[in-house]
Amino acid sequence: MSGIEIAGLVLGAIPLVLASLEFYADGIAVTKRYLKFKHDFKSMLVELKTENTMCINSITMLLIGVVKPKEMNDFLEDPCGDKWKDPKFEKKLKERLGTTYESYLDTIREMNNVAIVFKQRLKLNDSGQPQFTDQKTFKEHYKRLKFSIQKSDYGDLMSRLKQSNTALHRMTTQTISLEALQQSSKLHRAQAIPKFNVINDRAHGFYSALRSGWKCPCHANHSVSLRLETRMDDVASDDDSEDSDDESMRDPFHVLFRYSHLHAASPTSPGSPKPWTWEEADVRIVEKQSVPTPAASGPGPKGVRFASQARNAVKAALDPNSNMKPIQDLCAAICTLQQPQREVCLELLATEIAKQKYGVHIYPEKDPPQNPEAWTVKSLRHVLQDSKFTRHDRLRLAVTLASSVLQLHETPWLDDNWSKDQIFFIKRSDKTIYDHPFVSQHFNTTQQSTPTPLPAALTRVIRNQTLFALGVSLIELWYGKHLSELHKLEDGPKDTGDIMNDLMTNYATADRLVDELYSEAGGKYSDAVRRCIRCDFDHRAKSLEDATFQKAVYQGVVNQLKENFDFLY
Structure with a gap:
């Protein structure tokens, strides 16, 4: 028995x-000799009825939401029926009770043991019924069976039953309360939007610092x-205080520095090798705090000042930057990493620190890259045709791209008209890491790429170019094909070389596929694509700079894609 x-x-x-006690109570009532026990016996009967009602209520509360409303009566009216034996039912209850499950069952077992002892003391038969049916013969059977009709003889059982019932009630109400809190927290997190504006600002600051970080003559070779x-868990906590040091990113940026294959040997040393190939690092972008003067800071509330000082002291004690090394040139600093000692934090940039809004702390990987000369770069355009790039990989990438659009929109890292040609994967040791997509930037100061603006006539059709690009990528990821491969004659002429015509054709193809997707990809994925296209x-509002619009995109696109992925995998 489960x-x-x-x-x-x-x-x-x-x-x-209860039924047996009521039967005995009626027997006492017709037997004058035992009338002195009538009041106590009735009192015990009332108490037991109360405990029974509490037990039923507790179990009913637990069943609500676990069993269908139309089946509730079947469970309660047939407590020994087959429905209680269904493994699926037990699994649902186990999930609901969580860590309380075993304690809950122990309490139920204790109540069952009390009921068994009650039956034994009342001399009931195996079916839990009195061993006689005529109340007028109560005196005769009472003497024969020798069961007690004094309340005090059942006091220990009533005490055990009350304690168990109270525990059962508390565990049930706590389970329901915790469930409500968890649902509320889940709803809050679903409605809350990650700190994309903070990430976006840091991405701008990082790029700005990188542009001034290459002091070497070979900067054109670097990327x-x-x-x-996804960074979907980077949400402000309810515990975040207003006077915390900054709105920081929870996780650092992860970057790859590359000495490009375009490197050419100098005329004076035609055979000179590249000083380095690849380097991998985590980068923390920290907002620099100005130190207020006593006159400017004012006295302030003592408790708040102490709490702030305490937090700062803890952060200072845990600060991993004890090996901080201020640098002026990234290329020269990366060259030093070719030496065995790599446990260092590179602070960019020492000579321009006063000009920077943020401090840029670079933490190289503890171990040097393995065989970096063999690393190659593949764009999403090429990866789409890779048979090893599974639908699981593609739908996971869909979530990452959607979230990344909210993080990096209108930054140099992601153009408005981005596409599969700007998303890269690194192939290491003959294996492409599909769950680590990258965007890349070259730092040739003489060549600044400027995104092509959308023709004015198209802005009423393609209201947000960045989201349209995301929608196209989502379509390509679902089908595992380029949009051009999904083109039909009815969509218009393609690859004409005319920006206006080609964009209109791409829009027509994507718009047609939006409706076709619903029969293949399901509601959540298709809704996300429709909203983007x-x-x-x-x-x-149509700008991702607008907080309300950004939240709508997060809930209507990013969340939908994440829920779709979680459901499938």
Whole structure:
């Protein structure tokens, strides 16, 4: 017998004891000799009825939401029925009770043991019924069976029953309260938007610092690749205080520094090798705090000042930057990492620290990259055709790209008209890491790429170019094909070389596929694609700089893609 079946037995056992007590009470009433026990016996009967009602209520509360409303009566009216034996039912209860499950069953077992002893002391038969049916013969059977009709003889059982019932009630109400809190917290997190504005600001600051970080004559050969992350858990906590040092990112940026394959040997040393190839690092972008003067800071509340000082003291004690090394040139600093000693934090940039809004702390990987000369870069355009790039990989990437759009929009890392050609993967040791996509930037100061603006006539059709690009990528990821491969003649001429015509054709193809997706990809994924392609968010605003619009995109696109992925995998 499974543990939860005992709960059904208790629901059936206590009413049997009650029915027997009522039968005995009626027998006492017709036997004048035992009338002195009538009041106490009735009192015990009332107490047991109360405990039985509490038990039923507790178990009913637990069943609500676990069993269907139309099946509730079947569970309560047939406590020993087959429904209590269903493994699926027990699994649902176990999930609901969580860590309370075993304690709950132990309490139920104790109540069942009390019911068993009650039956024994009342001399009931195996079916839990009195061994006689004629109340007028109560005196005769009372002497024969020798059961007690004094309340005091059942006091220990009533005490055990009350204690168990109280524990059962408390565990049930706590379980329901915790469930409500968890649902509320889940709803809050679903409605809350991660700190994308903070991440976006840090991404701007990081790029700005990198542009001034290459002091070497070979800067045109260098690139920095920024790994794309979902960062959906980077949400402000209710415990975050207003006077915390800053709105910081929970996790650092992860980057790859590359000495480009375009490197050429100098005329004076034609055979000179590259000083380095690849380096991998975590980068923390920290907002620099100005130190207030006593006159400017004022006295302030003593408690708040002490709390702030205490937090700062703890942070200072845990600060991993004890090996901080201020640097002026990234290339020269990376060259030093070729030496065995790599446990260092590079602070960029020492000579321009006063000009920077943020401090840039670079933490190289503890171990040097393995065989970096063999590393190669593959764009999403090429990866889409890779048979090893599974649908699981593609749908996971869909979530990452959608979240990354909110993090990096309108930064140099992600153009408005980005595409599969700007998303990269690193192939190491003959294996492409599909769950680590990157965007990349070269730092040739003489060549600054400027994004092509959307023709004015198209802005009424493609209301947000960045989201349209995301929608196209989502379509390509679902089908595992380029948009051009999904083109039909009815969509218009393609690859004409005319920006206006080609964009209109791409829009027509994507818009057609939006409706076709619903029969293949399901509601959540298709809704996300539709909103991106048609900018269908029921908002006048169309800029991701608008907080309300950004939240609508997060809930209507990013969350939908994440829920779809979690459901499938």
